[in-house]
Amino acid sequence: MMAVETDAEVENGNKDKVTPWFFEEMIKVELVEEIVFVVLAVGGEANVEEGDEEEKKKTEMPLKPKGDPNGHLHSFKSCNYYHFLHPAMEEEVIIWLQPPSRPTIAPDHRELASNQWKTTPSYHHKHVPKIRGSFSEIFPSYGWILEDLSGWTRRLDKHIASYDALIEMMIDEHIDHSNVDEKDLIDVCKSSLTRKEMKALMTNVFNGAVETSYLALVWVMAMLVKNPRVMHKLQAEIRSHSGKKSTLDETDTAKMTYLKNVIKETLRLHGPAPFLISRHCVEHIQIGGYDILPGTNVLICSREIAKDPMVWTENVNEFYPERFENRVVDQFDMTPFGGGRRSCPGFNLATSILEVVVANLFNNIDWKAPNGMRNEDLDVEENEEGSLLVAKKTPLYLVPVKHNSQA
């Protein structure tokens, strides 16, 4: 393996030590993006062949650029990462995406992801601070012109302004909260953080918390109704612990092991974030025998890890919460909340909220599919469009029936 290069060395232009074809392409992309875009898009494979023989001997670079549609980031516009890349990942353990502004790979294997988190502490996010559109991703130097002309920047600014106004309003509402008994996150932070820091924190929490949590709840409910055996077993557990209580809290759910397994199984199959936030490689590392050079973005596919047949053995696609019984789940067996030092800080909060909400929703209510449909026929297809997060394709409509009442 080559000596490890630091990010600084690479950025300072000391590229002699690490300039196989891969890195050279990145430099070319910055200079003549449009031309290289075409070359990479139609003849990526040829670039591998044309690389410097000496450099090829030094590094193992099997990250084959693939033909359309595998790996063209500009095509993500109407398709989420997971559904776009899934077919390619069934064939390759590692795939190279092209032509983004920097080389990007997507390893899909548990071993690969865990190897990165365990052995490369300097492996971290180093992402573009400014939100960029797809044109900037493809043409880093000129993309902004197209984004301005197409109205993308104006629309983005408008959304950011209304988001900012919402957070400003929430902070303002907390200015005089001295008489409020129950303090929330803003109350707790306002004495120690500046307004700007509070806004940054709230933005982070909102971005990370809201959509992921509600998508997870929708998936749990949908999977339970579609699988009546699991739903009835769960309701039996919840009702055996609830006694006469009408509202359950964390002290009640702490004892509900099947409930915890139901939530884990839902996140394994339908974790709302099938790809983790991309990492930027700052050192030359090896993953699965492949050389990953500094400057490479790495997208880890959490969903593929959670369905790895080597780990989950048979029936990986079946909704079967019992698979978690008597099993110690290694932190890299499934990663719906990411991993390493940038994993989801809301993990504990999210799981406790899900447990309490699901326990209450299924304690007092029996849920049915609508319009006389059999529960088993409920559609649980994923939406393949639109976002990094994966929602249910169709809205979830269910009929609530009060427990013990006549349907």
Ligand code: HEM
């Ligand atoms: C079921 C609910 C949730 C799921 C599935 C989820 C999943 C994730 C994932 C996969 C990541 C990326 C981790 C990585 O790349 O290693 C992440 C990041 C993050 N999550 Fe969550 N999350 C959930 C709920 C929450 C909640 C409730 C909060 C806050 C209260 C939160 C706050 C964040 C923040 C701030 C980050 C960014 C961390 C960083 O960049 O260092 N999340 N989440």
